[in-house]
Structure formats: structure tokens, C-alpha cells
Amino acid sequence: MAQALLLAFQTPEGGFALGHVQQMAGDVAFKDALRNTILLILLIVPLQTTLALIMALLIQAGLRGSGLFLYIWTIPLGISDLAAGIVWLSIFTERGYLNSFLRDIGLIQRPIPILSYENPQGLFLAVAVAETWRATAIVMVILVAGLQMIPRDYVEAAEVFGPGLWQRVRYVILPLLRPSLQVALILRTILAFQVFAVVIALAGRVMPVLAGEAYFWYGSYRNPNVAAAYAVLILFISIANTVLYLRALRTREEEVAL
């Protein structure tokens, strides 16, 4: 980390300056990368948390075959993000599964280019779908663990008073789940700032994201200084975000007196 800070701020003469940071901020792709990363997080983190919560509650409800669902839902955990990107590329590409399927059922005459720079919303949605598929499982696993830590007494006590499912979730489960939610949100958001393999596989250079730019600056443009400037930026945003979550989801002492 110290090395990254040095790389980002040190000049070749050994002094300190903002030259690399300015080069980063002045770059063609910088604003788009920042905007895309933040938009992607705003879209997928709430979506994933909600989905993961529903999935976790379903598993916790102990319906028949819920163990099987747990296995199926966690499959994406075992797949590397680039592989996940390639899987979705084979679905969304012009001669991919989605277009072939739509054509076979007669909805379209000829393939629609979904992954086209002319169609930025489609591109963005494709990335969001792929990311949601890939990374919801990690949130779900944390929430399942959190749900299992909630003592049965609370839920049973709540059931005695007969509130509906929504009220039980809202007033009993969610507050008790807060520590797990906090962990899940922090982890997921930090990971979302690092997303790039899926984006690169699906959108190429057209939809820049922060981590992807860091990768290009290091690997393709061969300027480790600007790459480090991106890394430091991601680091600071992640720290700020974590602090925000820690404060917003703070568990007061009287609440944890289980």
C-alpha cells in the first residue's frame, strides 16, 4: 500500500507532486470510468442485497429442497470473474444464445447487437445482469450465516404475537441481521469498486471502470504511476464507503444485549 502511494505521488526526481493524479484526472476515460463505477454500484449493490435477502430467507424457511437451492445459488462463487464475463459474452453476443433463442422463437428476424457502443444502456444492463449473477451469492452466504445466528426464541416470540411475514422481517429479523448486513454491504461494495473483468469481457474499452483503467494503465499503457493513482483513488473511495456503512448501520450496545 505504501508502495502504491509512493508510485502515485512520487516524481522521477524523488520529490512529491500531483502530476500522475492530474494525468489520471485529465485522461479521456477518467470521468466515464468514475461515473460508470458509481452508477454500477448504485444499481447492483441494493439489487443484490435485496435478492440475497430473499434467497437467504427462502433457504432459512427450510422448504423442501432448499439445500439444493443453496448449492445452485452458490455456483457462481466458484467461477472466476473473467470466466463469468465470458459465459455472459457467449449469451449476449451477436451470434450468442440470447439472439439465437429470440430468433428461433420468431421474435426477431436478424440478431440485435446488444453489446454495441451505440447502445450504452444495453451494454450497462448486460454488465449489471452479469455482475448480479456473479456476485449475489457471496452476499447471500453471509446473510444465511447471519440468519442462522438469530436465536429461534425471537422469531418464535414474534410468531406468538401473530404479525405478518413482512412485519416479522422488518421489526425482528432485519434489526438482528444488521451486523451481517453491514459485513455483506462493506464486502460487496469494496468488491464492486474492483470490478473489471466482467466489464472488459462484455463491453471492451467502451465502458471504462476505475479498476479496469488501473489495469490498462499498468498492463497496456505501461505507466505504473497512473495505475497506482487509480488504485489509491479506489482505496480512498472504499475507505470512505466503509466508514459510511459502519456509521449508518451502527449497532447500539443495548440492542445487542441478546
Place this chain on the structure above:
Amino acid sequence: MKRIVYLSVIASLLLGLTGLGAACGPTPTPLGPVTFLSTQLRPVEEAEKMRKVILAGFPAKVDFIPEDTGPFTDRILAEQKAGKVTVDVVGGLHGDLPPFIEAGALEDLTPLLAKLGDRKFPAAFLELGRMGTKDKLYYIPWMQATYLLAANKKALQYLPTGANQDALTYDQLKQWAANVQKATGEKKLGFPAGPKGLMHRFFQGYLYPSYTGGQVTGYRSPEAVKMWQEFKDLWQYVNPQSTTYDFMQEPLLAGEVWIAFDHTARLINALKQKPDDFVVMPAPAGPKGLGFMPVIVGLAITKGAPNRAGAEKLIEHLTRPETQAVTLREVGFFPVVEATIPKDLPVGIRMEGEGVAKQSAAKTALPSLLPVGLGGKGGEFNKVYLDTFTRIVIKGEDIAKVLDEQAKAMQKILDETKAPCWPPDAPSVGPCKVK
């Protein structure tokens, strides 16, 4: 048959050893393993061909390690810095090697070249290997490649009237792609503009030289403005997924595109798998001629290589005419020495070979080198072209304004590295200047 192979291996071993006699002493000791780091032949299949076929006849074990340019550079430089060298032979593009020369990490191979006397490397390639010095040779040419157009035969019927497929102009290419779109309703011209694609080479070696006669000096000239206008015009017939394409062989095989520009090694699978479906043709020409880029891959030896004798032997092996022919057959890189092209060559490679020959023999051929003398800044130099393309063609920004701004970014890199102009730009005194 087997015995003949053994005998020839032993004979060539002996010959090689007598050739290297001084280094090996009177009693030949078996060669230890050679570590060979390369930026080329990175795709898994190519690396396997290298290990299992091309290096099969070599008398010692070779650790062939293909690596991305970034980690490749880091590893060699870090080993030199730490004084603990493990890599013996380095294989890379001309442009991959300058950082090592700056760091004094490569041996002078002039004595080795003398031992390889009868190989007949083209003088121009050896000149490049001198890397701007008078008396040092930093790499021995290994193999070469270039970029070409490949087209699905179904597209040929839409060629504009009067167009010769072996001597297209950029104007005719546009007309052709437009005809195809009109007939099929799909945009079927493709470029490798994806994250790992080689689109920047198209601008550096093909489009710019064809329109401005140079790669750098005319960057924001009126000719360049006209060039970008025309290219933007052409882009409306280009498959919009081009910005995700890295290797054009895949969209060609899938039928997503019918006409594609790419590196020979990145088209070869399409030509090998369906030689009857495709044709290969030279890149188009512009007002200033047919700009094209020969790509030269070289072999170098690191300073302090743990197995110097093995390294020299490996270079000797790889530059043999027989090995060069095998290399062509297996991975589609063309020989740099006079080699008899084997009769059993796959049709796809023969097609490319003819394309390469037609391209370099074109009347208006204008060979354009990969950037020279940019050291570690080669990547940022490429980025200038890619950013220009993104801003003008993808984002639709004002051409003259973008060219002015990008020319400044380019000049900054040229000034920092003090790189003089390289062909096809006229030689310069001091750093190359964008006019």
C-alpha cells in the same frame, strides 16, 4: 527412419558444438535447461506448439514461458536489479526490447551473428536489431508477421464494380462494406478494437501512412483531418461489436463479420479451419500508397544469463531454415531467413503467405515500422491513437480539436523519450516533431 532422426540430431548437436567450440571446450558437456521468456506465442495452443513441436528437436530442456508485456518487462528488469538472473533467452517484438537496452540488460550478439554466418537475415532487420547503435546487435531476428484483410467468400459478390480485391483502396473498402450492409442488413466489416485487440497498429502502420505518408509528423495535418472524416464515414458500416473484438478469427468463423483486418496470427485459425470459406488480401491503399506494418520478433540474451551456451544454441536452433519452416507451419509466423516453404503447409498459411507477398510487393507499398525508441512509453504512445479514435469515431468529437490535443500528448511522449522519427517518417535531428 527413427535412426535417421537420431543421427541427424546427434550430427547437428556436434556441428553446433563445434560451431560454438570456444565456449564449450574440447569435451562437450550436456546442455542444462534453458529458460526462454517471450511476449509472443502467448495463446495456449501456440505455446503448446512451441513446446511440443518447434522445440522438440532441441537437445536440452527449454522452459518456454510466454508472458504479457507488462510482467515480462518487470521480470527481466527486476532480475537485473537484484543481480539474480534466471532468464536466458528473451523473445519479443522490436518494441518490447528498448527498456532492457536502457537498463543494460542485454548482451551484444554480434559474435553470435558471425557464428550464424550462413543464415542470410535481411539487412534491414539486422539494422533494426542494432537499435540505433553502430556496432552492437541486441537481437537476432526470429520470425515476422504482418496485418492483412481476410474476407468471407460470400462477401466477394458485393465488391464494388471495377475494384480489384488485391488492390483495394479505402474508398472501395467503404463501398464494399456498404454494399454488404445493403444486401444483408448487417454491418459485416470488422476491426480488432477490443481491449486486447491491435487496433492501434492499424492507425500507426496502415491508415496514417496511407493518408499522410508518415506515422507521426502528419498527425494533425489537413490530410489527417480528411483521413479521420473518411474513416468515420467508413465506420458506419463497421460491426458495432468491433469494440469488443480482440482476435478477428472468431467473429469471422461465427459469421458475425465477413471482412476483417487483423494480425496474421489472429486470423490464422479461421483460415485453417475453413480455408474454402475465406480469401486473404492485402490491406487497402490510400492517397499516399499502401501503408503496411511488418512485425519483427527478435531473440536476445540477457546479461548474466545462467546458461549462455544453451541460450546461443537455442537461438541457433530457432533460426535454422528447417525450424523456421516448422514455425510457419505450426504458429503462422513467417520466416526471417531463406527457408524452403514445406509442401505440407496448411492451406490457410499458404493463403496468408500469398497475401503477405502481395502486400509487400504492391507498387505503392509503404512499409511502416513499429514505434522505435520510445522505451517504456510505447504503451502510452499507442493510447494516443486509441484515444483519438475513441473521441472522434465513437464519441463524435470535433476532429481538428481532438487532433490538436492528442498531438500535444504525442509530442510530450516524443520529447520525454527523445525518440527521433522512424520510417516511414523522414529521419529527424533530435526528437521527432508533430508538424
